[in-house]
Amino acid sequence: MDVLMVCSGGMSSAIVVKAIKKEADKQGIDMNIKAVGSGSVEDELKDGQYDLLLVAPQVKHQFDTFASYAKENNVPIEKVEPMGYTPIGAPKTLNLIKKYK
Amino acid sequence: MTNFLNWIENKFMPPLAKLAEQKHLKAVRDGVISTLSLIIIGCFFLVIGNPPIQSWADAIAPYVNQITIPFRITTGLMSLYAAYGMGYSLAKSYKLDGVSGGVLSLATFLMLTIPLNVDASLPEGEGIGWVLPMGNLGGSGMFSAILAMIFAVEVLRFFKEKKMMITMPEQVPESVARSFEALIPGAFVIIVVWVIRVLLGFDINSMLMSIFSPLNNILGNNLIGVLLPVVLITLLWAAGVHGVSVIGSIVRPMWLVMLEANGQALIDGAQPNELPYIAPEQFYQWLVWIGGSGATLSLCALLLFAKSAYLKQVGRFSIVPALFNINEPLIFGTPIVMNPILAIPFVLAPTVTTTISYxxxxxxxxxxxxxxxxxxxxxxxxxxLSASNDWKAAALVIINIILAGIIYYPFVKVYDKKMLEEENAQEQGTEEGETVTV
Known part of the structure; x- marks a missing residue:
C-alpha cells in the first residue's frame, strides 16, 4: 500500500516516515510511505495513488484543509498521535496504518 | 499550568490557526514561500559581496555592483515574484485558473508603479527605454503586491460567479478559452488601477508603506515587538501546533520586508552592524531557534545525560536532527506538548536569549x-553567514546554547526524576518489565 504523510515542511515527517518504513520492513509489511510539506500535499495526492493520508500532529490546525484535498481524491485521512510522531512511536503509527490495509 | 495549557489548546490556538488558514493569508504564505529559494540564491551573492576579511573586501570593492546584481534581481524584486505566486495560489484556492490569477495579479501590482519617464524624473533621449523604479518592486512593495493580488483575484472570482465573461464555444481549446475568460475581469482591474494610480495620481505604494512602516518598526526594532512572536510561537508549540507555521503565515511578509531593507542598506554602503531592522526572521532562526523552536538543542543535550532510560533514548534519536534545527521528534517524544514541567523553560529560554540577542x-x-x-x-x-560573515554572531549562538541549557536544567532534573520514578514503578509492577524498543 502507499501512504503519504504531511507535515509543515516535509522535514520532520521524513524522519518519522523512515522509522515507520523500517518498522514495516521488520514486520514484513509491503508498504511505501512518503513525506511531503503542506504546500505540496494537494498536488501529490492528485498525481499519486495513495491509500492513506497521515497528518502530523503539529499541523492538526490545517486538518480541515487536508481533509478536503483527501476527499477530492478519495483518500482516507488520519491524524498521527503526538507520541506516534517519533522514531520510537513508529510501531504505534504503523498499527494505525495497518487498519487501512 | 495544565489548565493554562488546556486554555491555550482550546481557546487561544483555534482563532490564530483559523486566521493562518484564512484563504487570503494562505495565498500570501504560499506566494511568499514560492520566492524563498530565489531569495536564498540572491542572498548568497550578498555574502560574496561582503567578505569577512578587509583585504578581500578592498579587492572586490570595484566589482561589488556587478557581484550584487543577482541579489538586486531576486531579493530586490521579491514582491514581483510574490505577486505572481500569491495570485496563482489564491486563484487556485477558488478553483480558478492559477496562471490567469497570477498574471493578472502581477499586472495589477506593476500598474501601481509608474515608469520614471512619465513625470520627467528621467531626462529624455537617454536611449534606455522606459524605466520602472526597482525600489517599489522589492520588500517595500510587498503590501502593494498583497493588495493588488487580492483585488485582482477577487474581481476575477466575482466576474466568474456572475458569469460576466466571454465564453468560448466548446470546440475552442481550453487554454485559449481560459485566456478569453480573463479578458473582461482583467480589463476591469487594469482600468480601475489605472484611474486610481495614473489619472487621480493616488500613490498606493507610499500610502501602504506609511501604514505599515510603524508596524515594521515595532516588530523589527522594539523589544516587546521582537519578543511577541517568540512567546506566541512557543505557546502554540506547547499546545502541539507548529507555531512558526501559524505565526509565520501572518508575520513573514513583514520579516521579508525587513530582510530586504537590511540587504539593500548593506549594498548601499551601511555598516553591517548598523542595519535598519534588528529582527527579520533570520534573527530568530539563528540566534533563538537553535535546534528548532524553543531553543531545544540545549534541552536535547541535557536529555543525553538523563537518568530515565526513556528520556535518554529521546535525546539520542533527537540529537542529529537537532543539529539541523529539526525538533519535532523531540517535541512530541519528550514530550513538551501539554507537559506543564517542560513548557515553562520552553517559553522562558527563548525569551531570555531573544532579549540578550536583541x-x-x-x-x-x-x-x-x-x-x-x-x-x-x-x-x-x-x-x-546570515549576519554578514560575523564570527561574533556564531559566538553568540554558543552563549545562547549555554544560557538556554542553564534555564532548562532544573526543569529537566525534575522531569527526569519523575520519569525515572515511573519507570521504576513500572518495572516493579510487571513481572517481566516493560521493554523499551529502540
Whole structure:
C-alpha cells in the first residue's frame, strides 16, 4: 500500500516516515510511505495513488484543509498521535496504518 | 499550568490557526514561500559581496555592483515574484485558473508603479527605454503586491460567479478559452488601477508603506515587538501546533520586508552592524531557534545525560536532527506538548536569549541579519553567514546554547526524576518489565 504523510515542511515527517518504513520492513509489511510539506500535499495526492493520508500532529490546525484535498481524491485521512510522531512511536503509527490495509 | 495549557489548546490556538488558514493569508504564505529559494540564491551573492576579511573586501570593492546584481534581481524584486505566486495560489484556492490569477495579479501590482519617464524624473533621449523604479518592486512593495493580488483575484472570482465573461464555444481549446475568460475581469482591474494610480495620481505604494512602516518598526526594532512572536510561537508549540507555521503565515511578509531593507542598506554602503531592522526572521532562526523552536538543542543535550532510560533514548534519536534545527521528534517524544514541567523553560529560554540577542544586535556588538541562509544549517554556521560573515554572531549562538541549557536544567532534573520514578514503578509492577524498543 502507499501512504503519504504531511507535515509543515516535509522535514520532520521524513524522519518519522523512515522509522515507520523500517518498522514495516521488520514486520514484513509491503508498504511505501512518503513525506511531503503542506504546500505540496494537494498536488501529490492528485498525481499519486495513495491509500492513506497521515497528518502530523503539529499541523492538526490545517486538518480541515487536508481533509478536503483527501476527499477530492478519495483518500482516507488520519491524524498521527503526538507520541506516534517519533522514531520510537513508529510501531504505534504503523498499527494505525495497518487498519487501512 | 495544565489548565493554562488546556486554555491555550482550546481557546487561544483555534482563532490564530483559523486566521493562518484564512484563504487570503494562505495565498500570501504560499506566494511568499514560492520566492524563498530565489531569495536564498540572491542572498548568497550578498555574502560574496561582503567578505569577512578587509583585504578581500578592498579587492572586490570595484566589482561589488556587478557581484550584487543577482541579489538586486531576486531579493530586490521579491514582491514581483510574490505577486505572481500569491495570485496563482489564491486563484487556485477558488478553483480558478492559477496562471490567469497570477498574471493578472502581477499586472495589477506593476500598474501601481509608474515608469520614471512619465513625470520627467528621467531626462529624455537617454536611449534606455522606459524605466520602472526597482525600489517599489522589492520588500517595500510587498503590501502593494498583497493588495493588488487580492483585488485582482477577487474581481476575477466575482466576474466568474456572475458569469460576466466571454465564453468560448466548446470546440475552442481550453487554454485559449481560459485566456478569453480573463479578458473582461482583467480589463476591469487594469482600468480601475489605472484611474486610481495614473489619472487621480493616488500613490498606493507610499500610502501602504506609511501604514505599515510603524508596524515594521515595532516588530523589527522594539523589544516587546521582537519578543511577541517568540512567546506566541512557543505557546502554540506547547499546545502541539507548529507555531512558526501559524505565526509565520501572518508575520513573514513583514520579516521579508525587513530582510530586504537590511540587504539593500548593506549594498548601499551601511555598516553591517548598523542595519535598519534588528529582527527579520533570520534573527530568530539563528540566534533563538537553535535546534528548532524553543531553543531545544540545549534541552536535547541535557536529555543525553538523563537518568530515565526513556528520556535518554529521546535525546539520542533527537540529537542529529537537532543539529539541523529539526525538533519535532523531540517535541512530541519528550514530550513538551501539554507537559506543564517542560513548557515553562520552553517559553522562558527563548525569551531570555531573544532579549540578550536583541541588545547584542541593537548595540552593534553583533551584525544585523541580511542574508537568508537555508534554515537547516547548523546554527553557528547559519548565524555567521546570515549576519554578514560575523564570527561574533556564531559566538553568540554558543552563549545562547549555554544560557538556554542553564534555564532548562532544573526543569529537566525534575522531569527526569519523575520519569525515572515511573519507570521504576513500572518495572516493579510487571513481572517481566516493560521493554523499551529502540
Amino acid at each position: 541588545f547584542a544586535v541593537k548595540f552593534g556588538i553583533v551584525n544585523g541579519f541580511s542574508v537568508n541562509a537555508p534554515w537547516t544549517l547548523p546554527a553557528p554556521v547559519g548565524a555567521f
